Amino acid sequence: MKKILIGLCLALAASAAHAQKFEGLAKTPQMGWNSWNKFACNVNEQMIRETADAMVSSGMKDAGYLYVNIDDCWHGERDAKGFIQAHAEHFPSGMKALADYVHSKGLKLGIYSDAGWKTCGGRPGSRGYEYQDALTFAQWGIDYLKYDWCETQGLKAEGAYLTMREALRKAGRPVLFSLCEWGDNQPWEWGKPVGHSWRTTGDIWDCFDCIVDHGTWKSRGVLQILDLQDGLRVHAGPDHWNDADMMEVGNGGMTVNEDRAHFSIWAMLASPLIAGNDIRNMSKETTAILTNKAVIALNQDALGVQSFRYAARDGVEYWFKPLEGGDWGFMALNRNKDARKIRFDWEAENVKDDLSKRHADFGKMRYKLRNLWTGKSAGNAGKPLAADLPGHDVLVLRLSAY
Ligand code: GLA
Secondary structure: OHHHHEEEEEEHHHHHHHOOOOOOOOOOEEEEEOOHHHHHOOHHHHHHHHHHHHOOOOOOOHHHEEEEEOOOOOEEEOOOOEEEEEEOOOOOHHHHHHHHHHHOOOOOEEEHHHHHOEEEOOOOOOOHHHHHHHHHHHHHHOEEEEEEEEOOOOOOOOHHHHHHHHHHHHHHHOEEEEEOOOOOHHHHHHHOOOOOEEEEEEOOOOOOOOOOEOOOOOOOOHHHHHOOOOOOOOHHHOOEEEEEOOOOOOOOOOOOOHHHHHHHHHOOOOOOEOOOOOOOOHHHHHHHOOOOOOOOHHHHOOOOOOOOOEEEEEEEEEEEEOOOOHHHEEEEEEEEOOEEEEEEEEHHHOOOOOOOOOOOOOOOOOEEEEOOOOOEEEEEOOOEEEEOOOOOOEEEEEEEEO
């Protein structure tokens, strides 16, 4: 009897220790909006409600954006029993009411916390309160948790993120778990059973090609973040994505060409597509970029294979993304400030991908081409592609076998 009991206890302990993340919440990269890039600590319930409204009225919901995510600084204090409260003045109706509102629009609500004692904005972190916080988030109706890595001295990243995974699981409400550890501890090596995506870099900056040094840390522009993705594609796939950070499209630091290139790169990288601008007030150019369904389809492709850099010539990179059903996504990215004439002779190239075991084989296969930014046919791969590419811009095609 004693033996049976011990066996039972061991089995229970083992099953608890191996509880899975909530599977299937990000079969394709998650899409949504996050407050940080534009609003930093200036978050309140009115703005979040208006953003949910705008997600619907702008066409973003229709294009696939689902999550409305509140980043840092929504917090008040912990109560006497240690339960975290939303900031009473900025969220007077409370998080539950806000979640109900967001849900009534057919959208989902995300929140932010931190594995350390404090968040990066100095608000209460979840360290030591993981189970209480996960329970609170579940009671509020939260669907998404971005979990940051400030004030974590002495903690092991994998363990800290596993603790929160377990806490979310225990709380019982399915929550997409977004690891924000900046790539410091190689989350791509251990993140797959833990969360649905992991940040691969430090924070983005609203520029196409720059590095901003803050002393102890740096933020990076689009090209710098892109370059840090080298070698990481083998780790990504359905339900576990490399996260290149929230986007800066529409925040004013980049030209329309650059914003378009930024969005295309994120789509090709199969990164989560989390808008970071004020979607209540968007120019028509910004709306057109964020809601381009054909480009989004590259990102949301069910095969879930991240693209690869096939070649780089004269500062222009040629990227390919294998797609379901034999199609390919193609991006020519002009990293130069000034224009380039490009020529790409499909039949002279040998586009093969060891990861997906796909071969474009332009000698044997016939592909028709569609330009995904103009929406127009671009002929077929039977003749070389010739184009003028403005500086810091892209040409994005979908190649469909016929
Ligand atoms: C870190 C994260 C950012 C943002 C801020 C909030 O820097 O990487 O994305 O969440 O914290 O303070």
